[in-house]
Amino acid sequence: MADFGEILRSIGEFGLFQKVILFALCFPNAILPFQFASVFFIQSDPERHCNTDWILRADPDLSTGEQLNLTLPREEDGSFSRCRMFVPVDWNISDIREHRLNETTGCRDRWVYTNSLYEATIVTDFDLVCDQANLLEVAQTVLMAGILIGCLLFGPFAESFGRKRAAQVPVVVMVIFTATTGLCPNFYLYLASQFMVGIGYGGYRLNGVILATEWIGVSRRALGACGTQLFGAVGQIILASMIYFVRDWRLAQLLTAAPLAVVVVYIWFVPESARWLLDRGRTEEAKQLITKVAAINKRPVSDSLLEKIVVKETEKKGGIIILIQSSVLRKYFFTIILAWFSLNITYYCLSFNVGNFGLNIFLTQAMFGLTELPAHILCIWLLEALGRQVSIMSTLLIGGLLCLLILAVPQGNAAAVTALATSGRFFANWAGSICNVYVQELFPTSVRQTASGLGSIASRAGGLLAPLLNMLAMYHSSIPTIVFGSLTLISGALCILLPETRRRELPDSTDEAEANR
Structure with missing residues (x-):
């Protein structure tokens, strides 16, 4: 039987088809940062x-x-x-x-x-001040909880119903509830709508990247995974510009729903992952897709190659049980999810504090996005030049150290605090791109989506805890920084337990994954 890497080398590892699909699946990531507009761009204690x-x-x-x-x-x-x-x-x-x-x-x-810096925010519309001030952190937490639940729901969903459906349904959920969020008359309906938006956000972020990379060959896989992050960085910059000119959170929600509606239309034409179809034993459907892709890429596909694609024995489905039973996969799994958890709690602790660094909030947000662009571009190159293990260890260790250095700077020095926070966020985001690639290369096809889903759940748990961790600043301003900075350092050191997976085919079985030491 032909492995899927051989098939991709024959029909084109990164031809026209892959480029179009990658762009189509990456474009929504430029819109997703807008979902945070109502909880990022606020004055928590307005005059x-x-x-x-x-x-x-x-x-x-x-x-x-x-x-x-x-x-x-x-x-x-x-x-x-x-x-x-x-x-x-x-x-x-x-x-x-x-x-x-x-x-x-x-x-x-x-x-x-x-x-007020804004025409309207959730703080001023819902009076989240005085004895209701803590409800702002509740709003942030509910959104992050929705993202976590989205990962929890759509990870197993993708294993059973396919990568395509698991990317389409979340977009539909997002476009509906992004619009209803902007129309909510009270805070509790706002929370319910934001929770549903979070579910769609988490589901798409998890499955969009998987669907894209499973069609891309080993030589360009890093580009596929980091491309989704790159579009997210562009979205961060556009977000700062949009809120600068549109300072009403309700109008911002409706403007966010408009491009998502365009995505809803075209995403139904995105094809399923042939790798998933083969893993499920749906060989004829996979052959038809492979033939179409070869035609789009203007590459001949031989009858001998198609004949090699036979129904393979489906590997035992065990999901998380396989991950836990295998001592090798278990070690990889817990190491990678700790790294993902740590970098996400760092990323969102810094993001939710965007208005508290002392510089102009729009400038700070634009700097966040501008620094993410080189992070993802460098990531594509360094993953191939240095490898996965060195890259993730260095980004986590440097990011954690920069965050802890914030404690050594006088809080009145807004420029220095913002520079360190932006740099720490830069490395945390960089590490996130590496995790997106790494988690797919460590685990076999039968549990890849489960591992990615559970890893995303761990990362979203970090985002969920970020607003609550920031609340500890009421006891001492340095507590949040000490916690997330130390976690990032520890997880970076533990990544020495992971193997190098650079320029290796995605494992299709547990034995192949375990052999990669």
Whole structure:
């Protein structure tokens, strides 16, 4: 029987077909960063005061200054309270001026926001301030929880129903709930919609890259895996530009849904993975696809090659059981998921703090995207020049060290803190690209999607915990940095346990994967 690497060498490892499919599957990754717009671009503690228009019933001609002076208590520094107001009374204005108001209460009729950087954010629309301020971290956590569940659901889904369906369904979910998120009238419906968006996001990020790389030959596999990340970096830059000009989060959601609707149309024409079809014993379908791909790539496909493609004995399906039973695969599995978890918690801890580094938030976000571009371009070259093991160890160790160096810089030095945070995020993102390639090369076809899915779940667990870890800064500002910086260093050191897989065919069986030591 012909192995799939031999088939690809015959029909073209990276011909016109692969280029078109790679672009089609990478393009949505340029849109996915927009899903974070509502939780990234906010002012967590905007200038505000309680709405006290009740007093205008007593005297509609009051000036703004006098209205605030009569209805709001003052803080110790002399400024008006941002979370308290005087209890409304049914007095005439002369009695209020003469006796003044003394009894205070929390804001009863929402807030009035001033000097805001944005026209509208989830903080100002849903009043996530004062005793509701922690709900902002809840919103971030719910989105990350949805991404984790998406990986959990669509990993096994792809094994049973195919890579194609597992990439199509999440896009449909995203386009529906991205639009409904922008129309949500209250915070709880917003959370539900964002959770569903996260499910679609996680499902597509996991399966889009698998579908793309399973059609690409060994010589260009790194390009296929890193290409999806490269488009994501471009999306980060476009996101900063979009929010700079569109400072209303609801409009940003609807603008995000529009290109996703285009993806929904064309993604139904993306073909299934022939490698998956062969693994499932659907040989005739695989042969038809291989013949079409050869025609598109203008490569002849011989009858002798097609005759070699026979129904193979399907390897025992055990999913995670195979990973756990094999001591070699188990070692690889736990090492790679720890690395993925660590880099993701680092990435999102820094990302969710984009507005707290001291520099302009739009500039910082654009810098994040601009630094990711060379990370993924360099990744494609270095994976071939240095190999997988050296690349992942060096990126994790350097990234963790840069994050810990933030603690040595005075917090008032915004430029230095931003530079170190951006550099740490750069290396964490670089390591993420390597993990995308590495996890596919370590495990056999029968459990590759399961391993990738579980690895993505571990990485999304890191993203899920990032907002909660950032909340520990209320006890000491250095706690989050110490935790995620140390985790990244430890996981980088443990990657010495992984084998080198550069320029080797994807293993099709457990024996082939175990032999790669």
